[in-house]
Amino acid sequence: MGEHIPALITDLPGAILRWAPGFLDRDQADRLLRQLRNEIPWEQHHVRLFGRSHPAPRLSCWVGDAQARYRYSGTLFEPRPWTPALSALRNRLNDLLGAGFNSVLANLYRGGADGMGWHADDEPELGPDPLIASLSLGAPRRFLLRSRDRRQRAELLLTHGSLLLMEGATQQHTQHSLPKTARPSGERINLTFRRIVNATPPGARGVR
Ligand SMILES: O=C(O)CCC(=O)C(=O)O
Numbered sequence: 001m002g003e004h005i006p007a008l009i010t011d012l013p014g015a016i017l018r019w020a021p022g023f024l025d026r027d028q029a030d031r032l033l034r035q036l037r038n039e040i041p042w043e044q045h046h047v048r049l050f051g052r053s054h055p056a057p058r059l060s061c062w063v064g065d066a067q068a069r070y071r072y073s074g075t076l077f078e079p080r081p082w083t084p085a086l087s088a089l090r091n092r093l094n095d096l097l098g099a100g101f102n103s104v105l106a107n108l109y110r111g112g113a114d115g116m117g118w119h120a121d122d123e124p125e126l127g128p129d130p131l132i133a134s135l136s137l138g139a140p141r142r143f144l145l146r147s148r149d150r151r152q153r154a155e156l157l158l159t160h161g162s163l164l165l166m167e168g169a170t171q172q173h174t175q176h177s178l179p180k181t182a183r184p185s186g187e188r189i190n191l192t193f194r195r196i197v198n199a200t201p202p203g204a205r206g207v208r
């Protein structure tokens, strides 16, 4: 899948990555950032850490087809309906990748104090070898990957209009994070398109 998007070679065993820094040109990316900022009903989600609930350091919205329910960090998400810009993008990615994406997690990082901790997108409802398409808009932010044994690490700057694909057994062998930064940072929106394969998720794993 996505063979026309160049492979990204790292030292990480088991990671299959593809990377298109110029997936959207600047005008397209600027327009999409504005649309999504206004169009998505941004929500404060919570993460569960050692049995306690904390506000996540970002705003989020889970969007998808009605049957694409998803459980993560201990919460069951009923997807919000597709917005015009998200729906157009989903169709474009499905045409390009043949991926059958039926949902997207949108995250809004308001500044450097927002981020996402180490995790893998390995929820059972994504199936064993999920394809995840990650589109970034707005302020560039560092994205880290590490092997499960933490011996190898890779780093990427996720720039405005870039597309990163994580495929195959990547989620089984690696984790990723978006570290907070003390440097001043503007707003950033990230979209991770996913395909939920079973309608009723059996349980939660991982904490972000
Ligand atoms: O914001 C990012 O680039 C990462 C988002 C992510 O890992 C996720 O939504 O699972």
Ligand SMILES: [Fe+2]
Pocket (backbone or CB within 6 Å): 119, 120, 121, 176
């Ligand atoms: Fe993730």
